Amino acid sequence: MKIALIAHDNKKTDLVQFATAYKNVFQKHELFATGTTGLRIMEATGLRITRLQSGPLGGDQEIGALIAKNEMDAVFFFRDPLTAQPHEPDIxxxxxxxxxxxxxxxxxxxxAEILIHGLERGDFGWRTLVHEQKSKESK
Structure with a gap:
């Protein structure tokens, strides 16, 4: 599964702690993250992460493009609802x-707790069907 990890500044520490706690689950998947968030998670956990641009510099849009191509299976986006974001339209x-x-x-x-336990149990098999259908359509 391809998983995106994103966090606003005031939530980065929370996401790093979450990724650390569930490293054993995340390491089985292909991870993508916006700039600083990805770096902080990599430094804390040693997980391999494809880092994209910072959110305000287009990282949210890069992840959005992967979603639009049906190339992303889950998104963990720890948002800060109490702080205005300059790139709110992208979010x-x-x-x-x-x-x-x-x-x-x-x-x-x-x-996130519910989603990660679903990933751990294998509840995302339906995403495999989506990928298989996309593969058939492209032939």
Whole structure:
């Protein structure tokens, strides 16, 4: 599974702690993250992560493009709802794309806990069917 990890500045420490706690689950998947968030998680956990641009510099849009191509299977986006973000339209677009393409999205620790346990149990087999269908359509 391809998983995106994103966090606003005030939530980066939370996501790093979450990734550390569930390193054994995340290491079985292909990880993508926006700039600083990816670096901090890599430094704390040793996980391999494809780092994209920082969110305000286009990282949210890069992840959105992967979602639009159905190349992302889940998104962990620890958002800070109490701080205005200069790239709010990009964030809104990313959330909308998750809804359009039925991509599981956790925007807080509570939902992330449920999502990670589903990943651990193998509840995302339906995403394999999506990838197989896409492969058939491209032939």
């Amino acid at each position: 809104t677009a990313l959330l909308r794309l998750c809804d359009v393409y039925n991509i599981p999205l956790a925007t807080n620790m509570g939902t």
